[in-house]
Structures are given as structure tokens and as C-alpha cells.
Amino acid sequence: MxxxxxxxxxxxxxxxxxxxxxxxxxxxxxxxxxxxxxxxxxxxxxxxxxxxxxxxxxxxxxxxxxxxxxxxxxxxxxxxxxxxxxxxxxxxxxxxxxxxxxxxxxxxxxxxxxxxxxxxxxxxxxxxxxxxxxxxxxxxxxxxxxxxxxxxxxxxKDTTDVLVTFHGKDEITIYPEYVKTIKHYEYRKLTEIEQDVMRLSLGNLEVPNIGIPRFSFNPPKKIDKRWCKLRIRIENTGKTVIRTPKLIVSFRSEDIVEIDDNFYYFNAFGIDEAAKAQINASRDAKREVYQTYKNQLEYRPKNSVFVQKDCRDFYMSVIPVDGIKKFSLIWKFLCEDYQKNGVLTIYVEPQIEEHIKTIEVHDESELKPDEASLAPKVVEV
Missing domain, CATH: 3.40.1350 (Trna Endonuclease; Chain: A, domain 1)
Known part of the structure; x- marks a missing residue:
């Protein structure tokens, strides 16, 4: 005091x-x-x-x-x-x-x-x-x-203060991607020849496929396009040097499906285990972002001294719950003899890619109204 x-x-x-x-x-x-x-x-x-x-x-x-x-x-x-x-x-x-x-x-x-x-x-x-x-x-x-x-x-006059933003903005909009599939049923009457062919095909036994299974050393990676990357900036706007800072970022559990600290260990196929260990040790030494709970992570910068007007950026990713229009990122900044809380706003504008799948039926009793389903867009790379 x-x-x-x-x-x-x-x-x-x-x-x-x-x-x-x-x-x-x-x-x-x-x-x-x-x-x-x-x-x-x-x-x-x-x-x-x-x-x-x-x-x-x-x-x-x-x-x-x-x-x-x-x-x-x-x-x-x-x-x-x-x-x-x-x-x-x-x-x-x-x-x-x-x-x-x-x-x-x-x-x-x-x-x-x-x-x-x-x-x-x-x-x-x-x-x-x-x-x-x-x-x-x-x-x-x-x-x-x-x-x-x-x-x-x-x-x-020499007060401590920080500004936490999305790279200079208090609000941003993210664009998770989805695929909307519409099943459209169409009736077509078979010709007599097509009916004969169908009857013959139903009478044939199915021949099992005994070909050699395909194997890939590098199977394709699936990416969920609902993931949205956030760039978060901390700026020292005060007139003191900040030491040993830490930023805690959290979301309400009901607002998000998942968050990610964008950190992963190297585990490529065919690489010597000793080489993997060396690479992963190097990644650990440089790591600054840690997911601590399902809905929370911490940023602990390796360079723990923020001089005046200095700023630091880090990245994280989030999947918002389906249907949400807006949610909050809640942050808490901590350092020696100072702390500050705040909230940033994230708006959600889903990007929906529409596919129409036409299903041909040959019996009018099988006709149905269009059926729509929404699913995350997943791509292979």
C-alpha cells in the first residue's frame, strides 16, 4: 500500500x-x-x-x-x-x-x-x-x-494498461462453412427393355471384390471447414514496462463446439523416432498457447517483458455452435501488480454451399418431397 x-x-x-x-x-x-x-x-x-x-x-x-x-x-x-x-x-x-x-x-x-x-x-x-x-x-x-x-x-502518470483486440478490432465476423444437400426425387417410367434388364440383374449373384486393398503412406487429411482462425493482439498502452504477462481466453460452453490452440506434435510416417523427439522438443520450447479447458486457453509469451507500445499477436481457432449469430470472447490479462478483464464480440455468418442430389425412382409410390440436410463442409488435402 x-x-x-x-x-x-x-x-x-x-x-x-x-x-x-x-x-x-x-x-x-x-x-x-x-x-x-x-x-x-x-x-x-x-x-x-x-x-x-x-x-x-x-x-x-x-x-x-x-x-x-x-x-x-x-x-x-x-x-x-x-x-x-x-x-x-x-x-x-x-x-x-x-x-x-x-x-x-x-x-x-x-x-x-x-x-x-x-x-x-x-x-x-x-x-x-x-x-x-x-x-x-x-x-x-x-x-x-x-x-x-x-x-x-x-x-x-505512469499507469499500467493494455488493449486486447482482434488485431486492432473489438468485433469481427467469422465464416464457418457448411454443405446443404437437397435430395430431389424424380419419377421415370422404365421401358420394357429396362424392366427386363433389371429383372435379370436382380437374379444374378453379387461377385465379391477380391482386389488388392489400396494402402497409402500419406492418407489424405480431412479438414472441417467450420474451424475459424482468430488473431488476437495484446498491446501495452500504458506507461510502464509489463513483466510476466498472461492472457486467459474463454468462451461460454454453450457458444462453441470446440477450440484449438493450433499446437500439434510432429508425427510423420517413416521419420526416425529420435528425429521426431528432437523436432517436438523444439516445438515445445517455442510454445506459447495452451488449451487448459474445453472452452479456455492461455497465452504465455516466451518473451515476458512488454515495453511501452509493444504488442504481441497469437492465433487460436474456434468452431461456433450451429445457428449462433453472435458470441463473446472473454479475456483476463494478468501480470505483476496488475490485471484487467474485457470482452470481444464475434459475429457469425455461415457460408452454405448447396448441392442437389437427384434420386430417380421407378415406382410412383417411392416419390417423396425434397429432403434437405445441413452438414459441416469437410475437405481432403
Whole structure:
């Protein structure tokens, strides 16, 4: 954890306002309802951030006051009076107004806030409090979600970040291939001669084929054309060097038939076993992609140092389930002291090759309506 004295103040008012929104969202237990008030240029009635808070049984507001740390600027009594007056017109009436400021703690200003708090309470108006930068840091120590957000996003200019894409795109379209076969039945009446020939052929015995079976040292390889290759890129978009990274890629089981890490061992026929072992050892040494589950794989780059603006690509393949139009690739990036999650979108446009198979029948009772079937396209190479 970063020491209090090392937590730098936000560099702009937008970051400070967002910090206050997140922090008091945790403090007041209203993360889902706390909001920034209006937009820049509108009358905000002394309130930059507000929410209904169960603890106070009403609305509470925050007035965010960023101060220049280099001139030791502080809140002034006039500023406080002005914002309190404006907050009187906030609707519905406030229960509490907090002055959150990047200014350092100041005894005089804290005393003035206490005085105004007592005056307001005596009039039946909202309570008033102040949170100087040291107070905010104390609260950040307690509320880890906001602390982590602030440290990772606003604390340092040298932040760690990555971009995971399909070679620069958040969405891609894949084109699995299928074959649609239509059986079409046609009736043709046989001539008398054809009928005689058919009767003779039915009476003949079938002669078994005793030819020499064909054998191939290199049988053809069958390829399922539903496989679609994905090119995934990781880019270091932050300002730090990333070490020992790992990317986990997964899919919902119901979205895919199979995935593949595109790694295989060499096992050609007729090659000496020692030579095979040497080749496969070399492939193992270079391997970076590992399928860990049916629907998940990991990318573990051999070069484990990503300098700024560096990028790495790797490939994998996937077969989507039949009929799906869109599915998600879910990724999680991990490295030393940093992690990030994300989702990429894959659209599916199946490519269907249509074949018509005509079946001739000679008996009208055998006629049928067209029959269609869809199957993966498989080719031999």
C-alpha cells in the first residue's frame, strides 16, 4: 500500500469530483444512487455530488473544492458562506453538506466550519462538515475499491494498461462453412427393355471384390471447414514496462463446439523416432498457447517483458455452435501488480454451399418431397 504522504492530489477538478463521488458512495453506502449534480455552467446550488443517504434519512451533498497545492491555497470563509447560501436552494432540502477539498488541513477553517454547523443546526437546517486532503486519504485507507481505482487511474502518470483486440478490432465476423444437400426425387417410367434388364440383374449373384486393398503412406487429411482462425493482439498502452504477462481466453460452453490452440506434435510416417523427439522438443520450447479447458486457453509469451507500445499477436481457432449469430470472447490479462478483464464480440455468418442430389425412382409410390440436410463442409488435402 502507498503511504499517505505519497498519495498525490488529483491533477484536475474532474478527477477530484469523480474521486469524491466514488469515495462517498462507499462511505454513505449508496454506490448505485450517488450522482454528479448537473453539468458545467449550470447553477448547482452549492452541490457538486449528491445522493439520498439512509443513515441521514434524506439527501446529502458534497461541494468539491480543488486547491492549488503549489501556492498552499486554502478555503476561505467567504467561499464557505457563499456555498452554504447557494445550498439553501437545493431541492429537496439537504440533511448534510460536506466541503471536500484538496487543501491541507487548517485549524482556522475547521473551526469556522464547526461554527457554521452549529448555526445551521440551530435554525433546523442541514449539518455542515469538511474533509481536507488528509481526511480524504484516511478514508481511502478504509475504502479499498475507491483506493484501488484512484491509485490505478489517477495517482500516477505512469499507469499500467493494455488493449486486447482482434488485431486492432473489438468485433469481427467469422465464416464457418457448411454443405446443404437437397435430395430431389424424380419419377421415370422404365421401358420394357429396362424392366427386363433389371429383372435379370436382380437374379444374378453379387461377385465379391477380391482386389488388392489400396494402402497409402500419406492418407489424405480431412479438414472441417467450420474451424475459424482468430488473431488476437495484446498491446501495452500504458506507461510502464509489463513483466510476466498472461492472457486467459474463454468462451461460454454453450457458444462453441470446440477450440484449438493450433499446437500439434510432429508425427510423420517413416521419420526416425529420435528425429521426431528432437523436432517436438523444439516445438515445445517455442510454445506459447495452451488449451487448459474445453472452452479456455492461455497465452504465455516466451518473451515476458512488454515495453511501452509493444504488442504481441497469437492465433487460436474456434468452431461456433450451429445457428449462433453472435458470441463473446472473454479475456483476463494478468501480470505483476496488475490485471484487467474485457470482452470481444464475434459475429457469425455461415457460408452454405448447396448441392442437389437427384434420386430417380421407378415406382410412383417411392416419390417423396425434397429432403434437405445441413452438414459441416469437410475437405481432403
Amino acid at each position: 502507498i503511504a499517505q504522504t505519497q498519495l498525490k492530489k488529483p491533477s484536475n477538478w474532474q478527477d477530484f469530483e469523480k474521486l469524491c463521488k466514488l469515495l462517498w458512495g462507499e462511505i454513505w453506502i449508496c454506490e448505485d444512487t450517488i450522482k454528479r449534480h448537473g453539468r458545467q455552467g449550470q447553477n448547482q446550488y452549492g452541490v457538486d455530488v449528491f445522493s439520498y443517504v439512509e443513515k441521514y434519512s434524506g439527501y446529502c451533498g458534497i461541494q468539491c473544492k480543488g486547491k492549488d497545492d503549489y501556492t498552499n491555497a486554502q478555503l476561505t470563509e467567504a467561499e464557505i458562506d457563499n456555498e452554504i447560501t447557494k445550498a439553501l436552494d437545493f431541492e429537496p432540502n439537504l440533511k448534510l453538506l460536506v466541503f471536500a477539498t484538496t487543501a491541507n488541513k487548517d485549524v482556522k477553517i475547521e473551526g469556522y466550519i464547526r461554527k457554521k454547523d452549529i448555526e445551521n443546526r440551530a435554525k433546523g437546517l442541514f449539518a455542515i462538515d469538511i474533509a481536507s486532503w488528509e481526511d480524504i486519504v484516511d478514508q481511502l485507507e478504509r475504502y479499498r475499491t475507491t483506493y484501488n481505482w484512484y491509485v490505478n487511474n489517477c495517482q500516477f
